[in-house]
Amino acid sequence: MNYNRKDYSDDELISLYRAILKPRMIEERMLVLLRQGKVSKWFSGIGQEAISVGSAMALEQDEYILPLHRNLGVFTSRNVPLDRLFAQFQGKKTGFTKGRDRSFHFGSNEHHIVGMISHLGPQLAVADGIALADLLDKKEKVTLVYSGDGGASEGDFHEALNVAAVWGLPVIFMIENNGYGLSTPSNEQFKFKQFIDKGPAYGMDALQIDGNNLLEVYHTVRQTAASMRKNPRPVLIEAMTFRMRGHEEASGTKYVPQELFEKWAKKDPVENYEKFLLDELVLTPKAVETIRDEIKAEIEAGLQTAFATPMPVADKQEEIADMYKPYVQQPVAPASGAKTEKRFVDAISDGLRQSMERYPELVLMGQDIAEYGGVFKVTEGFVEKFGKERVRNTPLCESAILGIGLGMSVKGKKSMVEMQFADFVSVGFNQIVNNLAKSHYRWGQHADVVVRMPTGAGTAAGPFHSQSNEAWFFHTPGLKIVYPSSPYDAKGLLNAAIEDPNPVMYFEHKLLYRSISQEIPDDYYTVEIGKAKTVAEGEDLSIITYGMGVHWAKQLQQEMPGTSIEILDLRSLLPWDKEAVRNTVAKTGRVIILHEDTLTGGIGGEIAAWIAENCFEHLDGPVARVASLDTAIPFAPPLEAEFLPKQRLREKVEAILAY
Structure with missing residues (x-):
């Protein structure tokens, strides 16, 4: 040599x-x-x-x-x-x-x-x-x-x-x-x-x-x-x-x-x-x-x-606590009372823009999000305001971009990674569940990454652009999951997710983007992660749901004026608000858990089991679930309508009330 x-x-x-x-x-x-x-x-x-x-x-x-x-x-x-x-x-x-x-x-x-x-x-x-x-x-x-x-x-x-x-x-x-x-x-x-x-x-x-x-x-x-x-x-x-x-x-x-x-x-x-x-x-x-x-x-x-x-002595509380970087959210109220009517998509864009202004270390990454503004136009105009260094078009490589988010966290940066469709996250799955989620637990390095996930059916987009895959991540300690149903929550939860130093999966239903609007604060504000919201008071039965399910439940409530239905919007799925669930179960005694995801392995199964274990004495009937069929999501509108749980919801409500 x-x-x-x-x-x-x-x-x-x-x-x-x-x-x-x-x-x-x-x-x-x-x-x-x-x-x-x-x-x-x-x-x-x-x-x-x-x-x-x-x-x-x-x-x-x-x-x-x-x-x-x-x-x-x-x-x-x-x-x-x-x-x-x-x-x-x-x-x-x-x-x-x-x-x-x-x-x-x-x-x-x-x-x-x-x-x-x-x-x-x-x-x-x-x-x-x-x-x-x-x-x-x-x-x-x-x-x-x-x-x-x-x-x-x-x-x-x-x-x-x-x-x-x-x-x-x-x-x-x-x-x-x-x-x-x-x-x-x-x-x-x-x-x-x-x-x-x-x-x-x-x-x-x-x-x-x-x-x-x-x-x-x-x-x-x-x-x-x-x-x-x-x-x-x-x-x-x-x-x-x-x-x-x-x-x-x-x-x-x-x-x-x-x-x-x-x-x-x-x-x-x-x-x-x-x-x-x-x-x-x-x-x-x-x-x-x-x-x-x-x-x-x-x-x-x-x-x-x-x-x-x-050898270490196991401490359950320490083990659980160390899955996340310690962080106590202090909800931020809007500085003034000024409000503007905004669509769901505009509320997301507004929150993202204000977070970019609030956090100079925040970088946005995703396919076509720069000059094109993203396929749903959420980041339209952002390049002109924040520059291409902070609003970055990425190659088609979800795994690399998610890993880059963790690397940025090591250096004190915040990242927002947009999946063009929630379905595409599967090719970056390993980075999320094994790197982002476990990093703090393993060696104390948090992952300050928000993954935006345009999700859901109803647009006849077929099996690869319509999946509800929130349950994939619900099983993974170290992640947080939020899923807003209104423009107000969309903006407030996105701001809160970006503020939180832990990895957050942020689900936004595509069908809501331009179909609903609401008067929301113009100023920056946050909604507390982990807190559910009662969107309708009722006495006869509780529907516990999130995302599009909230709107299906509200529509059914209007169609059944003689029935007093309480609707609880979870808003956050990991962690989810056990106290709010307990309160609504105790109040009505009858419960339906509704979600767009397929029935088997869905989040509803975990909530139903928790209610059975912890609220049994309050129940006047079995805990019921209403969800999509255990199939892939079909393309043709009649097939998609049969797949989704909306048309089966009324039947289940009537059955539980008659129990």
Whole structure:
């Protein structure tokens, strides 16, 4: 292996030696602990340390790095305290996730590291978001994110690189090409010859380096980053390397030809670099021994502290509370009494505009939302008022844009991501339920992201533009869900959602956009998330509903003047207002839960179960549900009308009243 020390001083070379030796010595110790049952699992980076250490040491300390399984050298190079690192590996509360996640599934803003999730690809878009925030703040910084050759097969890889290229984001995409995705060799992962062939296709520079040559990695990343700070753009670096142990220790290495181990053992990044420094007289054998002794002492001290720490004691209240960033909403009343008649769509637009004025750190992202104003014209005129940096057209890559929202949160920004239709969120589902929702619980990083979801049927738009998919997210702790039914609530809940530092799914029914209007305050105001609203008082029966269901219930109330129907609009679905539900059940004793979503697995089932468990003594009849058919949403209007629950509502009301 050929090393070129260039003009680096002896001290710099020794510093790199210490940096690459430490993760190797930690790994060797961890393998012993694994066999002793003191660590539950280990993903070895032996043979690949030069990539982690060289790239981490080449960046400035306040530039973010997003590592993977085999990047222990990133954490040690950023001087993460070993006692906390070892506590993390053992599931202790003094680790970075309080025992809630393992190995490198954590981040630390103090050390400018954002850890991975097991899905491998989503962190690439998070890196885009961090870089975008730096770009917007005119900071000359770069962000570095790793991907394995196997993980690069994920769609997130394509989306993140595509957006970074289109937006000119200063991200280094470091591809650790070790020839295998777990046991699957490269020729079964992809047909191209090398990853640097991908760079020009995306419109970005691409470099290939010897990933086992510490000085080559260090110098390449250092020079590349310096250039990117002055000329922001993404760069792909392919680091050729080899994994000397299994994907994780339990998987073994029998699937790898022995000759590959023999070949790459000669390219060991630690041994070769140490030999180079000895040959160059930068180090002496005595100095090597001294450095090893110092690192060994540091490792043992860290282990002693971690071992002495007891396993966490479960605290139910703390576990539940930590799903969300602590936040107590203080509802904002309008500053004056001025009001204007506004349609539902205008109220959403008004709230979004006033939130943009109120929060300079707020950025809007979505397909066609800039000059075109979005397919429903919610953001029409926003580019002229706020500029294209804050009102951003996005490529067709929902997953990347949602991940960018989390990355922006890391840097203190707020994001609104518009799904062109709620149906399209399925291709970004992983980012929402595994990244945005779990981030605060795992390592204390909130996701200040609002996802706007134009939803609902009634427009004969068929199976892919009409779904009610709020129940997909209702099951996911860490998210909040709001679903207004009136222009007043549409504006107030949107403002509240943007104000809230937690991820909020904001559902807006398309059929309401231009079909209803209401006199609402001109000024900025918020509606409290988690509070239901009684839109009609009644004595005989309660209809608990939300969204379009509120209007179906109101229409039925007019058609049955002899029946006293109470209508409770939930407005918020996660959290939902249990006290308001209890009160209306106690008042009328008869309850119907109505929603546009399909019956099976709908939100109504959870509310009905809660009523049965907590309000049984108030009931004068069974809790009933009225919902759409358990089919996909059909296109033809007669079929759609049969699918929707509106025509079945009266029958159910009459049945419950007659019980």
